[in-house]
Amino acid sequence: MITDVLIIGGGGAGLRAAIECKNLNVIIAVKGLLGKSGCTIMAEGGYNAVFNPKDSFKKHFYDTIKGGGFINNPKLVEILVRNAPKELINLEKYGAIFDRKNGFIAQRPFGGQSFNRTCYSGDRTGHEIISSLLEYLNKFDRVKILEDVMAIKLIVKNGKCYGAIFLDLNNGNLFPIYAKSTILATGGAGQLYPITSNPIQKTGDGFAIAYNEGAELIDMEMVQFHPTGIAGKGILVTEAVRGEGGRLYNRYGERFMERYDKERMELSTRDIVARAIYKEIIEGRGINGGVYLDISHLPKEIIEKRLETTFKQFLRLGIDIRKEPMLVSPTAHHFMGGLKIDEYCRTNIEGLFACGEVAGGIHGANRLGGNALADTQVFGAIAGKSAKIYAENNELEIFDVKIKDINRDGELNIYNLLDKLKNIMWENVSIIRNKEKLNYALKEIKKIESLLDDVKIFGVVDLQKYYELKNLLTTAKLVCKSALYREESRGAHYREDFPETKDEWRGNIVIKDDKITFKKVEYDIEEYLKKF
């Protein structure tokens, strides 16, 4: 297959990018069903955008940078906050409809924000965004959809990307799609952990296949654990629960956030709340591996309407959150790190663009709730525009690409290796880290990697799992190596052997071809704020 623009990933960022390229030949290649296999459709809480005259870009910018431990790329943050309102208006043009209060857009408070800035559609905000993007894309017949395919390798020659090789998940065939420009919108790698809020498709494919071809990845140690997943399951309990007034209690009925962030309490940033919950549980003040999240003091109608998804998801588990508390614990949620991009969503590989969670640098060391949906739209649009211009000015090149044969007749069960990797990551590279654990994890990861040639592959599903395991292993190594390198604690990255945040570490870890470089962040916040 050949096309002008190839978009890998069909979540919020990929779909938004496609709209920008509508007048070219576009293929959106998705690992599952279009719109259904990314995180966007599951996103509940909201979309941060400055609309209120009392709010400002400056405040949104500062909140984001502060939440991100001051290592965000300020240019990207500025783009995010300035474009978020515009892209929300675009979404409504595409058919979305956000909740209104007396006719004007409704906004709720979210963690780490100095203003009620989070726009929403009940607790199905991401679903509203995806369904509207899908509706709008219906209009453009040059945008082709390819579902049930997994990208296993980027086609790169002399630092230039010409598309990707795919695995057809229905018949096991490998095939190339050659493209003038390629957009990676594959999301993160929540599936690196056994407890995650992410859908099953999120196996770090984009990180890995780009890294394999020499892409630069930034801040890969920054993995956000959402404070509130359903205990033991990981399925997300939206931050909107706390935004609407939900309270956290330990087994003694103590509102323990008082001890961790007296001022912001439950609406502190995600890194702080997640660590607080984790500590409560580890130190024996939890309940069956979780803590209580209680919303039962709120009026029934608020719970039923604004938190309908959460209400129903717990009802299915036999818990009526109008009357009783939920049991929650942290869950692997978002990769702040990812492909290093510039203001045009360009990566260091020519013709390869990245947007959404697969791109890094926007959220620094910790992402604010409500900034991810805005990110998908703002950077989806930019990546789309850039890829379009690139495709219009560059020629297609088609050449044979060799894919290494896989030994399918080994002895090992691939699923067991996957489980093993996930458990190693959970136990050693999750909320609280140290040098010893990270070194141990790295050693174990390499061990699993050495076993890859000895797996037994019976069919296509196994084959898919094989490639996913490979990508997860690559991602795991990047996370471990970056986490080992950063000898401080900042945002989501907490080293118990280096618990302080240190000024000399205010910077970004960039990893490329197994080489790490550290780049100090140069900008002065006060100076930068004067721009607004």
Next chain:
Amino acid sequence: MKKIYIKRYNNGKSWIESYNVPEGTILEALEYINKNYNANIAFRAGCRNGQCGSCALTVDGEAKLACIEKVKEGILIEPLKGFRVIKDLIVDRESYNKKLLNIRNYLIRKHYPDTLEKINDKVVENVKELKKCIECLSCLSQCPARENSEYPGATLMRALARFAKDVRDEEDREKIAFFENLYNCTTCHKCVEVCPMEIDLVKAIEYLRSLSTKKSLYLNKHIEVKNNILKYNRSVSKIEKSFLDEVKEYYKAKNEKLRVAFFTGCLVDYRLKDVGYDTIKVLNAHGISVYIPKNQVCCSSPMLRTGFRDVAEKLIERNKEVFKNLDVDYIVTVCAGCGNTLKNDYKLKNVRDITEVLNEVGLINYKPINLKVTYHDPCHLLRGQKIKEEPRKILKSIPNLEFIDSKPKCCGAGGGVRSGKKELSKIIGKKRAKELESLGVDVIVTVCPFCEYHLKENSNLEVLNIVSLLRKVI
């Protein structure tokens, strides 16, 4: 561990395999099987939490989400019905995607504002309710109209209704709906039953119909029905003395335990008078006195279902007046459609189906009867009123009667399809009749004159209202 069965498909061949799996969701079971049995079963899934709609499949004949539905002993898992199977549990959704293009499933307006619009909160609420759909396509997989005609299925009508309710949309959505066979829906509510998001899809369809009739987009046959109502206050024409013309106002029971008002409905009044007399006898025999208000009119269901809201409202007003302040415990119906309308559209609290009221007052000792019967669930009784066990209890309590149960399925008579889309109605009716005939019974019992009429026309078997059967055994 539970034993489950999975239908597999590859390259034109299909077969069934069985596996032992631990308790949990079906999705977890499928993952378990692939991990532990090297099975490589192809299936789709995403969010694991009922939010993405990727994992819809068929469990024991019913559409379910694999990530929500729990494993039970002996279940059979198949791909989602009504779609071409690609491999194992993966189906081709292309037919749905194409339909989305046909109905122009996107917001259409001339000018798009550059700033945020002021939108009434209520509009947002209404539109949102219809945008909850996760496109799992469960509703399409089990729609009798889609199965048997060029009807796109409920969620596409929902999409059109969503745009029709969106003040920003300028396209003529009811017109698109009309030409996409809006009137093929039998309002059987199967779609509502299987919808994991609990969207009232039939309400959306009836809303579109109410818009389309205003633009003179309707079926001529429905105008005949409307004219009957305007002339007789009944959905059918008067050909002889009616039931209400003939009966007394009051039939007192010996040892009265309960007093009810009998809501006859159009067909009992004008066509199936025997059912009316049987009802009186049966109620009296159970110690229930029967009051029959003579001024009652059509319940309005035929008008509500086909989009003539204005006509319906007059009927509703009249009936509410007639049945107000009666010295009775309940209003009783022997027609699923009437009962459904009185309960759900009138929102009356004191309405009972005949089978409910008999069970409540206590079944009597029936005379034996040597008969093999099955029961056909009227959609508006089963899904409209959630009545499933009551009629079965009655049938099972009749001595010597052999009861063979049947899986509920629409007969094709409802929603104005029988009057307006004869051909489609017949196809669905014939299929349903065949299923029931295959049970080897003598009689089909039901509690809906529309089902009764329709199944009689399409089957060789005798079809009886449950009261007419009971009349023989009291």
